[in-house]
Amino acid sequence: MTHKQWPLWEIFIRGQHGLNHRHVGSLHAPDAEMAINNARDVYTRRKEGVSIWVVPSSEITASSPSEKGPLFDPAESKVYRHPTFFDIPEEVGKM
Amino acid sequence: MTGIAELEAPLADPHLSDEALRPAFFEWLCRMGDSTLILGHRTSEWCGHGPALEEDIALANTALDLIGHTQFWLGLAAEVEGKGRSADQLAYLRDAWHFRNLLLVELPKGDMGQTLVREFLFDAWHHLQLDWLAANSSSPRVREIAAKALKEVSYHLERVCDLVIRLGDGTEESHRRLQDALDRLWPYTGEMFTGDAVDATVAGAGIAPDPASLRPAWDALVDEVLEAATLTRPQTRPDAQKGGRQGRHTEHLGFILAEMQFLQRAYPGATW
Numbered sequence: 001m002t003h004k005q006w007p008l009w010e011i012f013i014r015g016q017h018g019l020n021h022r023h024v025g026s027l028h029a030p031d032a033e034m035a036i037n038n039a040r041d042v043y044t045r046r047k048e049g050v051s052i053w054v055v056p057s058s059e060i061t062a063s064s065p066s067e068k069g070p071l072f073d074p075a076e077s078k079v080y081r082h083p084t085f086f087d088i089p090e091e092v093g094k095m
Numbered sequence: 096m097t098g099i100a101e102l103e104a105p106l107a108d109p110h111l112s113d114e115a116l117r118p119a120f121f122e123w124l125c126r127m128g129d130s131t132l133i134l135g136h137r138t139s140e141w142c143g144h145g146p147a148l149e150e151d152i153a154l155a156n157t158a159l160d161l162i163g164h165t166q167f168w169l170g171l172a173a174e175v176e177g178k179g180r181s182a183d184q185l186a187y188l189r190d191a192w193h194f195r196n197l198l199l200v201e202l203p204k205g206d207m208g209q210t211l212v213r214e215f216l217f218d219a220w221h222h223l224q225l226d227w228l229a230a231n232s233s234s235p236r237v238r239e240i241a242a243k244a245l246k247e248v249s250y251h252l253e254r255v256c257d258l259v260i261r262l263g264d265g266t267e268e269s270h271r272r273l274q275d276a277l278d279r280l281w282p283y284t285g286e287m288f289t290g291d292a293v294d295a296t297v298a299g300a301g302i303a304p305d306p307a308s309l310r311p312a313w314d315a316l317v318d319e320v321l322e323a324a325t326l327t328r329p330q331t332r333p334d335a336q337k338g339g340r341q342g343r344h345t346e347h348l349g350f351i352l353a354e355m356q357f358l359q360r361a362y363p364g365a366t367w
Contacts, residue, residue: 027149030261037254038149041156
């Protein structure tokens with residue numbers, strides 16, 4: 001393959017003020033500024049967001065699927081780790 | 096309760112009932128709407144053919160924005176004309192010699208270099224024009240449309256400047272394609288700044304700027320971007336090709352209309 005591809009970027013969009021940026025997908029772009037432009041066109045044309053983050057996909061370190069057991073299995077059957085045994089007063093609202 | 100009808104009630108605009116102004120105002124509105132319509136159509140030709148998914152979507156968005164502006168400009172034109180025609184009828188049932196778009200926008204889309212350089216040269220003018228109209232036009236209806244369109248065109252201009260700089264200052268091939276496009280399109284740019292009697296009447300009424308008055312700011316922006324893009328400003332005459340705004344077109348417009356107007360010509364009045 002001699003066809004040159006633009007690098008891949010992961011796109012995070014903040015839907016509204018006060019919420020977190022959420023991963024919405026990825027796209028190709030030659031640099032960060034164009035990645036933001038492209039994200040605006042690909043992911044926010046229906047007014048989905050108030051802020052965009054772009055991160056080079058190559059900068060993301062992911063956990064390995066083969067590590068899944070050691071990483072996550074020990075949390076099984078430890079329901080007491082969920083704070084579901086407390087009555088939350090109404091006034092607290094959504095947590 | 097505030098009714099929707101109340102919110103959408105058209106702004107009062109004394110220019111709409113000014114009989115003496117009517118022919119020039121109508122003509123000028125067609126010039127605005129026809130340029131955005133034809134450029135919108137040209138840009139939409141990339142849909143499904145863009146060099147990358149991201150560019151494809153961005154170009155389709157731009158095309159849709161321009162068609163949206165057309166609905167406003169030609170809608171107001173139809174109102175000013177007062178002959179019961181609609182924006183659709185103006186767009187789909189006029190023949191080439193009644194179109195008033197700039198020649199620049201009807202030229203074939205060419206490669207991405209030509210498409211982007213054309214958009215850049217046009218947007219640089221479009222942005223200045225809308226900026227003036229939104230702030231200064233004596234017509235409240237024109238100010239309203241310009242303010243809406245300005246937001247979208249600010250983004251078009253920003254995006255296309257980014258691309259022209261990157262591709263001009265990119266590879267040997269991308270630089271060559273952009274310079275070729277610039278040399279080819281340059282003779283069509285002067286038309287944006289060449290006024291006639293219609294422009295003088297509309298400018299006299301305070302509706303629109305004298306076209307020539309936008310030139311210095313356009314030159315400054317174009318020079319700045321070309322320098323950053325390592326492109327050379329052509330030394331050829333910028334006003335060698337003109338006449339579109341008076342209805343004298345290149346052979347390309349007929350082909351665009353044949354495609355764009357086919358459905359309404361073959362099935363008059365067809366709707367979704």
